[in-house]
Amino acid sequence: MVIVLSVITLLGGTIDRAAYILPILCPLLIGFPFAFHNFWQREKLRLAHEELTVAHAQLAAAHKRLSEKASRDEMTGMLNRETFFAALDGSRRRSDRGALLIIDADHFKRINDNFGHLTGDQALLMIAGAIRGAVRSGDVLGRIGGEEFAAFLVGASQDEAKLVAERIRAEVELLRFKPEEGRVVPLTVSIGGTNCATDANVSELMRTADKWLYEAKNRGRNLALLDTGIPEAA
Structure with a gap:
């Protein structure tokens, strides 16, 4: 101013x-x-x-x-094949301990042929639920084929892996699958597994687990075998 x-x-x-x-x-x-x-x-x-x-x-x-959606199997919500093996490889890089289980539904083609694929999907969902309920918190689950599942038991010892494999087998066997009114169709799985050797890569683990899976199939199915070659009681 x-x-x-x-x-x-x-x-x-x-x-x-x-x-x-x-x-x-x-x-x-x-x-x-x-x-x-x-x-x-x-x-x-x-x-x-x-x-x-x-x-x-x-x-x-x-x-x-x-x-997340791209990494998951759309039906079961488990990891898809590619993501499961990537997770398995990543876990192997962080820790030597653990076990790999390959779980295959027995005689599943009969269910699809007799009742149709939609009914077969219901059976797969029941099996997936039984597997999910039988493993431990932190274990990695995947659907790696049509009726084939896989579980990586993080840090599991041989005895722990055998217990989990048998628990999965038993939980599936207890399922009451009723595709038709008044009819119960048994559901069972065969399991092959291997404890993770320190120097084994993912391909080698898969080959070993597959070998024991086919051995379980050859011995009558509804069986869990790990690379010790000792069968779990069915």
Whole structure:
């Protein structure tokens, strides 16, 4: 204000009420719109940043869901074949201990042929549920074929692996599958397994587990065999 009054005096003007009002009013008339404009621009930027943050979080969540869906068997929710073997390989790199079980539904083609594939899918879901309930927390499960499942028993000793394999076999045998009213069709699985040797890769583990799976099939099915060659009681 002092500067404005000095300028008015130098220019020969009269210092009256208007001379006092103008230095106050002019900055308000000019400054308020600019201040409001700057505030509104900052608010728009803040809102845009919040929207971008929300959109980024939604995109990340959608990507996670898609990735999870792509890694899972659509029917059972277990890991699919590719993801299971990737998880098995990753677990092997972190720890030498553990056991691999290959679990195959016995005579499953008969169920599909006699009752249809939709009914067969119901049987597979029951078997998958029995497997899931028989393994330990932290074990890795996958569906690696039409009626073939796999379990990696993380950190399991030989005795622990034998107990889990037998528990899976027994839980499946207890299932009451009724594809038709008044008719119960037995469900059983054959299991081949191997404890993970320190220097064995995934392919070698699969070959060994498969060998014992086919041995279990040849011995009459509904049997769990690990690489000790000692059969579990059926």
